[in-house]
Amino acid sequence: MSILVNKHTRVVVQGITGKEGSFHATQCKAYGTQVVAGVTPGKAGQEVEGIPVFNTVRDAVKKAQCDTSLIFVPPPFCADAILEAADAGVKLIICITEGIPVNDMVKVKRALYGRDVRMVGPNCPGVITVDEAKIGIMPGFIHKKGVVGVVSRSGTLTYEAVHQLSTLGLGETTCVGIGGDPVNGTGFVDVLALFEKDPETQAIVMIGEIGGDAEEKAAEFIKKYVKKPVVSFIAGITAPPGRRMGHAGAIISGGKGTATEKMKSLEAAGVRVVKNPAEIGNAVKVALGR
Amino acid sequence: MNVHEFQAKQLFGQFGVPVPRGKEITSPEAGAAWADELNTPVFVVKAQIHAGGRGKAGGVKITKDKAAVPGLVKELIGKTLITHQTGPKGREVRRLLVEEGAAIAKELYVSILVDRDSGWPVFIASTEGGMEIEVVAAQTPEKIIREAIDPAVGFQAYNGRNIAFALGLPGMEVAVVTPFIQMLGNLYRLFMDKNAAMVEINPLVITSDKKLIALDGKVSFDDNALFRHADVQQMRDLHEEDPLEIEAGENNLNYIKLDGNIGCMVNGAGLAMATMDVIKLAGSEPANFLDVGGGATKETVAAGFRILLKDPNVKGIFINIFGGIVRCERIAQGVIDAAKEVKINVSLVVRLQGTNADEGRKLLAESGLKLEVANDLWEAAQKIVKLTGKAA
Structure with missing residues (x-):
């Protein structure tokens, strides 16, 4: 078992003929992911590393039976690409693109509301179920099949945590990057609920950062519904207020969204919060009694 | 991106929000x-x-x-x-x-921003105009009115009525309510059309002759949407920004100057923040946030060095790279080449982890450069703090 994606997931890559798209489509395929189609308008009939390219997602779904879209389309056109995927009937949309205008995401999120489709991202590394499917830009080899579910707003910081888990022999089930933007599709709570239900996942690592109140909402949820041990790190305790720390969503505004506040809420919910990011792996080990 | 009050008011004027x-x-x-x-x-x-x-x-x-x-x-x-x-x-x-x-009879507060949780734009309004809204929210939260706007249909008159009547203004008569609701609609249009991150009128004044005027205004814009608005880009005032941050921006680096004395250079925003945090945990203070992005090259590393070294407070530099798609030996070579190009006169600790980290560390160790190499994040943080001394 795993969450969101597995070896049966059939992926279409939107923006497959671009530099990023072609590189990562190839990497995902090499990991073993079923990358069965690509889309770039006007380039139907071409192939990228043996992956057939279509003009529209509708064609890709019809001819290659894709159920998941991985998006590398540049920011100005990305909202359109997400809506196209949803309309074509894919069930999961994983959007890697960084730099999409917030108001575009406001409209997209509203349009997806109530529909049978889940969006992960944007501005995220993607989703990987170890040894089954890598649908994103994370380096596959740092992952080891194991028992920890990882959910994070960050990219390289997630790799850091995964590396620790793999080195300690704990390994991961599925790792989900929910992205660093202020308005995103899937949130911490959605992923926590999935991990709680997944029989293979024995512990959860949640990596948050300053800005917004997603971690506080997650804390409330964990307190009520999560029985599995959760270890958390929140980045940005040294971040100054009012400044965007790289991610569009990482900003302390009006005194809200500080790392300290988030750590307090999580601790109150019984989460093991580590202050040192180098300690994430060890804290999971202790939590699992290994 | 922020703009000046006079620029915010020019935009208000263009969208039919009355200003002096x-x-x-x-x-x-x-x-x-x-x-x-x-x-x-x-x-x-x-x-x-x-x-x-x-x-x-x-x-x-x-x-x-x-x-x-x-x-x-x-x-x-x-x-x-x-x-x-x-x-x-x-x-x-x-x-x-x-x-x-203006002859002030009543001061109100109105702003719009996106609620991150729902993903809907939200009006925040209050009868306590002229005060800082954070203070009002902390001391008298009952005086904060929130009205979410469905982005599928945009601002509706009922949204305006909800706000107007919730404000419960004494003498809220038709002469004020109708233009007030119209003004809220115009402000919403400005917010969406110009891809604002926030619009704020504080205070919004009702004058003694029952006219509405935005006496002070603030607008900030979504940096990700500036490509759509040449007029907004022209409002940028570089004098209001840190010169090192401007230079970083020109080199496509994400840099924020802070007050400590350990410069850091990291790939990825989350890891960059975490690196700042471990520096603090090890007993010192970070001099900056610097994300060199996923594909750190010789050029980006060199530009990063130049910017970090222009900050006179920097006594040491901590490079923390988690090589994923980018291989560590290439980053190591980039650091070596850049360090030779830019004279480094401060302590340097390089931590490499991920793809081909061993090869990268070997290259650095044999480069002849005066630097320390580390495998682990915590070990690296302790090394750089030891080399530069703890913060006072």
């Missing part, structure tokens, strides 16, 4: 000419800097005497204002807004 007659002024002569043209009972001269708290810092002058305007302009131009938002060094005033005063 006013003009950007940079010299006493221009001030005199504009005061003549304005010809109003009360003149307000306001310093234009990207920071709140200008009034308390002496950046806002009011006079009934037209002839006094040029003198006030002279007094404020070139003055350094220190407010709770400028930091101890303050900000030099280079532009002023000279406008007509």
Whole structure:
């Protein structure tokens, strides 16, 4: 078992003929992911590393039976690409693109509301179920099949945590990057609920950062519904207020969204919060009694 | 991106949000000419800097005497204002807004931003205009009114009525309510059309003759949407930004200057923040946030070095790279080449992890450069703090 994606997931890559798209489509395929189609308008009939390219997602779904879209389309056109995927009937949309205008995401999120489709991202590394499917830009080899579910707003910081888990022999089930933007599709709570239900996942690592109140909402949820041990790190305790720390969503505004506040809420919910990011792996080990 | 008050008010004007007659002024002569043209009972001269708290810092002058305007302009131009938002060094005033005063009967607060949780734009309104909204929210949360707008259909008249009646203004008669609701709709249009991150009117004034006026205004824009708005891009004032941050931006680096003395260079925003945090945990303070992005190359590393070394507080540099798609030996070579190009005269600790980390560390160790290599994040943080001394 795993969450969101597995070896049966059939992926279409939107923006497959671009530099990023072609590189990562190839990497995902090499990991073993079923990358069965690509889309770039006007380039139907071409192939990228043996992956057939279509003009529209509708064609890709019809001819290659894709159920998941991985998006590398540049920011100005990305909202359109997400809506196209949803309309074509894919069930999961994983959007890697960084730099999409917030108001575009406001409209997209509203349009997806109530529909049978889940969006992960944007501005995220993607989703990987170890040894089954890598649908994103994370380096596959740092992952080891194991028992920890990882959910994070960050990219390289997630790799850091995964590396620790793999080195300690704990390994991961599925790792989900929910992205660093202020308005995103899937949130911490959605992923926590999935991990709680997944029989293979024995512990959860949640990596948050300053800005917004997603971690506080997650804390409330964990307190009520999560029985599995959760270890958390929140980045940005040294971040100054009012400044965007790289991610569009990482900003302390009006005194809200500080790392300290988030750590307090999580601790109150019984989460093991580590202050040192180098300690994430060890804290999971202790939590699992290994 | 932030803009000045006078620019925010120009946008308000374009979208049908009423503002006082006013003009950007940079010299006493221009001030005199504009005061003549304005010809109003009360003149307000306001310093234009990207920071709140200008009034308390002496950046806002009011006079009934037209002839006094040029003198006030002279007094404020070139003055350094220190407010709770400028930091101890303050900000030099280079532009002023000279406008007509208003006969205030009532002060309100109105703003719009996106609620991150729902993903819907939300109006925040309050009867406590003229105060800082964070203070109102903390002390009297019952005085904060929130009205979410469905982005599928946009602002509706009922949204306006909900806000107007919730404000419960004494004497909220048709003469005020109707234009008030219309104004809220216009503000929403500005927010969406210009891809604002926030619009704020504080205070929104009802005058003694029952007119609405945005007496002070603030607009900030979504940086990710600036490509759509050439007019907004032109409003950028580089004097309001840190020179090192501007240089970083020109090199496509994400840099924020802080006050500590350990410079850090990291790939990825989350890991960059975490690196700052471990420096603090190890007993020192970070000098900056710097994300060199996923594909750190010799060029980006060299540009990063140049920027970090221009900060006189920097006593040591901590490079923390988690090689994913980018291989560590290539990053190591980039660091070596860049370090040779830019003379590094401070302590340097490089931590490499991920793809081909061993090869990368070997290259660094054999490079002849004066630097320390580390495998682990915590080990690296302790090394750089030991080399540079703990913060006082």
